[in-house]
Every structure is written in structure tokens, then in C-alpha cells.
Amino acid sequence: MSTQTHFALVPTVLLLGTGNPELDAPALAALADEALLVAVHTTAPAQPLPFLEDQLTVADEPAAVLAAGRELARRHRVAGVVALQARFAEAAAELADELGLAGPDPEAVRSGRDRWQTRLRLNGAGVGPVPARLAADPAQAEQAAAELGLPVLLRSRDAALATGAQRVDRPEQLAAAFRRAGLGGEVVVEPLLDGELLTLRGALSLGEAQTWLAVHRPSAQPLDPEDELFAELAEFAGHAYAALGLDHGLTGLDVLLTDEGPRVVLADQLGGADLLGADLLGADLLGADLPNGGLPNGGLPQAARSAAGLAGAVIDLAVGLPPRPPLGLPAADRELAYR
Numbered sequence: 001m002s003t004q005t006h007f008a009l010v011p012t013v014l015l016l017g018t019g020n021p022e023l024d025a026p027a028l029a030a031l032a033d034e035a036l037l038v039a040v041h042t043t044a045p046a047q048p049l050p051f052l053e054d055q056l057t058v059a060d061e062p063a064a065v066l067a068a069g070r071e072l073a074r075r076h077r078v079a080g081v082v083a084l085q086a087r088f089a090e091a092a093a094e095l096a097d098e099l100g101l102a103g104p105d106p107e108a109v110r111s112g113r114d115r116w117q118t119r120l121r122l123n124g125a126g127v128g129p130v131p132a133r134l135a136a137d138p139a140q141a142e143q144a145a146a147e148l149g150l151p152v153l154l155r156s157r158d159a160a161l162a163t164g165a166q167r168v169d170r171p172e173q174l175a176a177a178f179r180r181a182g183l184g185g186e187v188v189v190e191p192l193l194d195g196e197l198l199t200l201r202g203a204l205s206l207g208e209a210q211t212w213l214a215v216h217r218p219s220a221q222p223l224d225p226e227d228e229l230f231a232e233l234a235e236f237a238g239h240a241y242a243a244l245g246l247d248h249g250l251t252g253l254d255v256l257l258t259d260e261g262p263r264v265v266l267a268d269q270l271g272g273a274d275l276l277g278a279d280l281l282g283a284d285l286l287g288a289d290l291p292n293g294g295l296p297n298g299g300l301p302q303a304a305r306s307a308a309g310l311a312g313a314v315i316d317l318a319v320g321l322p323p324r325p326p327l328g329l330p331a332a333d334r335e336l337a338y339r
Helices: 004-009 025-032 062-075 086-099 106-112 115-124 138-148 171-182 228-244 302-319
Strands: 012-018 036-041 054-057 080-083 133-135 152-156 166-168 187-191 196-205 208-216 249-258 261-269
Touching: 012 025, 012 062, 012 086, 012 302, 025 036, 025 302, 036 062, 054 062, 062 086, 080 086, 080 302, 086 106, 106 115, 106 228, 115 187, 115 228, 115 261, 133 138, 138 152, 138 171, 138 187, 152 171, 166 171, 171 187, 196 228, 196 302, 208 228, 228 249, 228 261, 249 302
Parallel strands: 012 036, 012 080, 036 054
Antiparallel strands: 133 187, 152 166, 152 187, 196 208, 196 249, 249 261
16 A cells, blocks of 8 residues: 655556556556556456555446546545546546646547547648548438548547448448448548558647657558658647647557648547557557667567556656656656655
């Protein structure tokens, strides 16, 4: 259990939503090197986890996870809150706000899960505008496709559904694509755009955007930070986050390079989700062969290297510090906000 004496040395950070404590162990161990940890699990650990000071296991539902987080915050002097699954990001933001701790605006996180609101905000700010329509039934999707022109992509309005984009090339495909994309809910219809897809990873702190990594998809080849395109994408990302009202946390942005300029495919605040392995990163940060010199692999498994590379940044952001870049880049001056 954490104590005031411990807190004088290191902060206590509350983790929300470890889905499988054993599989998440590299992330948890890396975070434990940076802070004392208390955690809410959605699956009970099969064996003791010595790097946790306290823990609760609850139903795999945001409301239950939030309630358990409040209970742990009553037991401990929590200095920061981190969501280890993206679908608990809103709960983490809400709890941090209740406790007066660093964190993103809960409303911005909530609206960020709404693909329609995301597109409206980006278009309204003139950040890579893409024509889009909202469809509540197959007939509306058919009308949207007629207005936009085939082929189109259908995505669920609710990003939490994770149903993937459904491509439609012919009108007779629309009804089935609507059902697959929306699962009974509304869908966003957009034209199919041509271009190269890149994934950006970075952080937001005090409204300032940092881009640490840009990766070509699907090759996972990192873009040279000295490339002029890297600077252009970093500037574009900052405008996108500002348009979306995102101002704090780890960030993920999928950008399509079209003939008309970059267009946002996906924008998200990742909380601590990146720690759960290289699959969510789109690249292994520490294993990347970058011109500015990535940190050595050190013989660690890929997931462990990724976790170690981002753990410091996650804790920094949770307790209100400028985040340490994971690639050996210079860090900003740091003031211990949690003391």
C-alpha cells in the first residue's frame, strides 16, 4: 500500500482497465519503474502482481471501472490517472478532472469517440476537409453515396465499435456494408481517397503538440525526422488536435497524403494504450532504426521495449510534467507538479 513517505519520493498513479494483467505485465512493470501503481483490472490476475501497491477487479464496463477508480483514489493519495485501454479514456479523464489532476478535457475525449463530430470539427477548422454524410439507415447511406460518388467508405459513428471501414464500389453493396459498419447505429459516409497512409505518434502537454514518430503504413518504415515532410506532418497534427480540442496525453493520428494535401483518417488520445505493445504503436519505438539514433534494443522482447520507451512519458503526462520523448530527444525542463 502506498504511503505519504513513498509519495515524497515518487508519485502514486492510478491505472484504469488492465484487460489481461499477465499479458499487460511488460507495460505494468515499465510503469512501476516510474511510479507507485494502483490498478483497476477487468480480468482478475491469475497470480500476484508484486509491482502493484493495490488493485481491484470489476466488470468490464466503463461505469464499473470508474467507480473502482474512485474507490482507489479514496484509499491513496493519487497523483495521476492513466487509461490502459482506449475505451476507458473518458473514465480516466473524468476521474482526473474530479481529483483536480492533469488530464485531457473529458468532453474532448467523449466527442473524440464520435467520428461524425470529429469530421465536423476538422472540416469546420479547415484542417484537411473531407466531404462526409451521416446516415441512420441504408436509404440515407445510398443517398450519401449518390451525392459523394462511388466508391465510398462507411464507418460506424461510434469509434468504440471498432467495426472497421467498409468499402462500397457498387450500389447493391450499400445495405450490407451499412449493417456491418454500424451494427444498428449511425454510420459516417465519406469518399474513398487515394494516397499514402502514415501513422503519427506523439504527445500533447499544456496544449503544445509534439510529434515523435511518423511511420509509413503498412510497411512500418519510420519517416526520417530530418525529412521536410516530417515537419509538415507535425504542424498539420498540431492544427488537427487544436481543432478537436485535444490538449493533453499521448496522441495517435492516421494521416492520408492525398494530392490535395494531408487528410485525417483517425485521431485519438491514447492514454497509456500504447504501452500494451507494438501493435498499437504501428512501430516499435525503441526498435526503430531512426537517423537521430533510437535507443538500443537491449535484447528485450518487442512489447517490453515499447513499454519501457513510453512509460516515462505516460507517467510524466499523468502527473502534469512535460513528457520525456521516448526516442532520446531533448526533454523540456521539468517541475515536479505532484509534490
